[in-house]
Amino acid sequence: MQTTTSLPAPVSPWKRFIKRWGVTIFITLSVVGVTIWQYAVDARVTEAVLASTIRQSTPLVLGALCGLLGERSAVINIGIEGQMLLGAFVGFLVNVWTGNLLVAVFASILTGALMGLLLAYMSVTLKMDQIIGGTVINILALGLTGYFYQVGLTTQGKLQPISLGPLADIPILGPAIFNNPPITYATFVLVIVVHYVLFYTKWGLRTRAVGEHPRAADTLGVNVFKIRYVNVIAGGAIAGLAGGFLTLEAVGSFERAMTNGRGFVALAVMLFGKYTPLGAWGAALLFGFANAMQTQLQFADIKVAHQFIGMLPYVLTIVILSGFVGRTRIPAADGIPYEKE
């Protein structure tokens, strides 16, 4: 991942391996350890925790995919929260009107894509400060959903889990992974697809080139503006899908400001995952796991005010951000509008 500049002395491969994978291995081992221990104590709780881990991680990983598509092509997207919220709202409304869940999901995706277009227009064409551009989207989404929201509407049904036959009977992991509603499966697929596109296709190479050195890419005939537009719009569509997940798959109704900071946590997930889809997935699962455990803590009779447990994910985000941002290599041109000469 990291392009090695001339090192003064060769580091032993073992040390390099630890430096690169140490944290990941440590976290994975501790999560697996806790899970196995818990499974021995109470199998039912374990399955609930794992299923909840997947559920909680889905909007985060989708949000992170949105963020990293934009930032790999050097557009910072701080409006993921708003794109999610509007996607959730429009999907919800369309479902209330038509009663069709599939149409509603597409409406969510389309809304997210439109918001992506707006962000791309602001940051690529108008060359606005991208952070303010994202904030415009967030405030706009809050206002629009608040204005058009009516109390008392509910969706006509939710997306139901589809069991993948014998796979769902695998102990511990089976029910959590192979018995999910459609958007969750779509998320698994999207992670792989985005990873493939970013690192194994011409488009991905161009995207990364635009994110690192747009002038060089431009000189070689890459259309910087087009790359940025397409990536930011695709990202918006994915964020819209995350919104659809919230209303159409997870909750089944809409509430004001229901995204509750997930769009921002997704940015931390993206950084923690070092701007790679697979890394983001791992980070999102970790967040999901922490959240699921938190819910269990609330059920268990532990005398901590629920507000303190409730602030855990946000504190975790801050800790991770301050511990890891210095160690993550950020696309070199991130946040800088491109001026053609």
Added chain:
Amino acid sequence: MDNQAKTEAGNQSLSDWFKSVWHVIAIPLAAVLLALVIGAILLIVSGANPIEAYAALIEGSFGTMKAFGRTLAKATPLIFSGLAVALAFKAGLFNIGAQGQLLLGALVSAAAGFLIKGLPPFLHVTLALLAGAIAGALFGAIPGALKAYTGASEVITTIMLNYVAINITDYLADGPLKDISGGNIVARTPAILDSARIPSIGEIPVGFFLAIIVSIIVWFTLWRTTTGFEIRTVGLSPHAAKYSGMRVAFTVILTMVISGFLAGIGGSIETLGIVGRYQPGFNTGLGFDGITIALLGKTHPFGIIPAAILIGAMKAGASTMQFNAGVAKEITDVIQALMLFFVTADMIIRKMLRTKDGGGEKITLSGWGQK
């Protein structure tokens, strides 16, 4: 002869002055108008009468002396949150956390307002205000220090800290500081003592004058002191600041502390002058409005005052609009977002007005993880 030359020169400079003022206010003004027009289209689409709605909005905010007083009361905390965001902008920092700093300020000043007893009014108000301001300053110091020492983007840490602040204040207002008098079950603190209340002169809240004074102090600090110069230099070019021997990390933290201090006063004034206690949900959005106000006011303390009055008027008139014209008051949020869009996307407006960019300094925010 001499005299004539003088008056001519005077006229010249006067018209120059008007021109420069026009350069500065043209874009915010056009942004506000465009936002109102698009808001009107939205109202028509959703089946409401925009003229009726806007008339009710104006009547509820400027129609009577009482309405005007309400507008100023709403504008007062907004001036502070606007100043908080604008000051951070000057150092290249985006303090989205004004909301959280404001909440803590509101809560702590409420606590100081009912826990401390037996003080003369002036002293009690001052003490409660300071307590709230210091709470905001301390809460602002956290993202400042994280930015300075670890490079964590203040944009995300402040947003996360907003959620932390909501949880902390909810816990305190529903736990240790809860009002348990008269069988109250709502999460809120007891009412502050009369000695801690900020009075009004006629309909005009005293807090508003304080807001004006603080704006002047902020302006003076930014443009007439070394600290202000350092803040602005760090904002324009951290590298230049570093190589000219300024303490960049210190300036970043100091800016966030002052920013949090200002937001904290905003929350305290809302508690001591209007709400009279801390109750969760009563201060929502005041910090976020600070972003719109700071940008509408071109991040200049004297631009922030009219911008805050404008947004305050929309808040004051919103319920009249909802009552008289049957329009949900969230439309004002939409209009605000549109204002924010047009004032930042000034390229659109400059093309329409064919003016050159003459207004204020450009805001450049540092992106991710730069120390």
